[in-house]
Amino acid sequence: MEQASRTVRGQGMSSIKEVVSSWSDVARLLRGGDSGALVPVVIPRDNRGLRWTTLVWFGLWALISGFMLLRGAWGPIAMVVAILSFILAALWWWRSSIVEIEEGTVGVLTKFGAISGPGLAPGRHYLWHPWARVAYVVDVTTEIPYAAPVLSSPTHENVPLKSIEFFLRFRIVDAIRFVQTIGAGNFDLVLSNSVQDAIRQRSRQVRTERAYDLRGSDVKDMQELLNRQLTRYGVQIMGCNIPDVQLPDQYREHLATRERVAKELVAYEKEWELTRKRRIDTLLMEIERSKKIRDAKIVEVKASLNKARKDVAQMLEERETEAQAIRYEIETQARTNLVAAQGEAKAQEQxxxxxxxxxxxxxxxxxxxRLDVGANLAENAPRPVIVHTDAGSADNSALSTLLMAQLLPQIQAGAASRSRPALRQQPQPTGDEVAQAAGSAAQRAVQAVRGRQK
Known part of the structure; x- marks a missing residue:
């Protein structure tokens, strides 16, 4: 029956179901599934029952028997058997009440067949109530992958696509709501129908030639649609995408031809673009080469022009320097001649x-x-010598007169010789010396005038 259902739904579509198994197989079924089917919910077999009460009833019988045979030898033995029965019943009850919930799952607890409480968290729990049991173990952390290929989905032009592969991941966020409202088997049918409706709505929006655009396209709107439909079941879609789209064989051949022509056109356009780019690059290289040659010639012309300007400027500067030097020389010569003439005029004047x-x-x-000569002549003129003799003396002889006459020339010569050295000690300048002194003074005056003009 299950195989027929999978054939009707389509090969490659995932299936979801719940499985009844023992506690030891719960983890394996939740993680690995069963016969290729996804198993998010496992119904564990409860083997507790009330079989442990057999020991309780046996203990009560042994206890009553012990009280009845208390005086005999079997009385104590019956009492011991009753106590051991009670102990074994308590151990059996304690061991059968232990329940271990796997990590990442939630245990749905029921009492008298009704769901009780928010669910059992992962770990060890004790169910002391004899009619309390874990009815479901639900995986609430694993994102379960679900593949749902859709066959014969029509496009906008009503062309049926061969198949559209749709892949999603969902997670059970509310275990109690999930098992209460829908269950794993019914959820499989609801999910497959919702996915097919969402894919068909999407395929109706695209044209046939753009059907391949559905591959890897944005399907957030489909995810939101599925979440709105499945939230009431305690399920959340974590992500979805369209990995593959297959067109009909005839249309695919037609599309392959169009794609081949389009590829050839693209290749031709690329070749033409490459050729055009190569030509443009060649022209640009030629333009750049011409620009470089032009720039080199411009640089040469500018260098020649600058050199010519420099030569002309240097020549003009040299000519101007020569003219300035000649002008300075003429001005200097004229100023020198003027100063010399002025000096000579002043020298002549001086x-x-x-x-x-x-x-x-x-x-x-x-x-x-003249005065000195007159004085000398007056001094050297003969002077009369008056010899005074006393009237009372007796020396008036002729001999004394003769001696006086001989001594007078010698006395005059000595006086003259004493006066001449005195005259030689004060020599008088001659006329040549006076003229020479005047010429030297005139030259000094001329040199002083020239120094002030310079």
């Missing part, structure tokens, strides 16, 4: 003044010399 002053000096010197 020389004339010196000559005029020298004439007065010469006249003064001549007059002075």
């Amino acid at each position: 020389l004339a003044t010196a000559y005029r002053d020298n004439r007065a000096v010469l006249g003064y010197e001549l007059a002075r010399r």
Whole structure:
């Protein structure tokens, strides 16, 4: 029956079911599934029952028998058997009440067949109530993968696609709501129908030639739609996508031809683009080469122009320097001649003044010399010698007169010789010396005038 259902639904579609098994197989079924089917819910077999009460009833019988045979030898033995029965019944009850919930799962607890409490968390629990049992163990942490291929899904042009592969991941977020409202078997049918409806709505929105665009497309709207439909069952869709789309064989051949032509067109366009780019690069290289040649020539012309300008500027500077030097030389020569003429004029003027002053000096010197000559002549002129004799003396003989006459020339010669050295000690300047002194003074005056003009 299950195989027929899978054939009707389509090969490759995942199936979800719940399995009844012992506690030892719960973890294996939740993690690995059963015969290729997904198993999010396991119904564990409860083997407790009330068989442990057999020991209780046996203990009560042994206890009553012991009280009845208390006086005999079997009385104590019956009492011991009763106590051992009670102990074994308690151990059996304690061991059968232990329940271990796997990590990542939730145990749904029922009492008298009704769900009780929010669910058992992972770990060890003790069910002391004899009619309390774990009815379901639900995986609430694993994101369960679910593949749902849809066959003959029509496009916008009503062309049926061969198949659309749809893959999703869901997780049970509310275990009690899941087992209360739908269960694993019914959820499989609801999920497959919801997925097919969502895929068909999406395929109706695309054109046939763009059907391959569904591969890896954004399916958040489909995820939101499925979440709105499945939230009331305590299930949340964590993610979904469309990994593959297959077109009909005839249309695929037609599309393959179009794709081949499109690829050839793209290849031709790429080749033409490459050729055009190569030509453009060649032209650009030529343009760049021409620009470099032009720039080199411009640089050469600018260098020549700068050199010519520099030569002209240097030549003009040299000519201007020569003209300036000639002008300075002419001005210097003219200024020198002017100064020389002015100095010579002043020298002549001073020389004339010196000559005029020298004439007065010469006249003064001549007059002075005349006076000196007159004085010398007056000194050297013969003077009468008067010899005074006393009237009362008796020396008036002729001999004394003769001796006096001989001694007078010698006395006059000695006086003259004493006066001449005195005259030699004060030599008087000659006329040549006076003229020479005047010329030196004139030259000094001319040099002083030239120094002030410079």
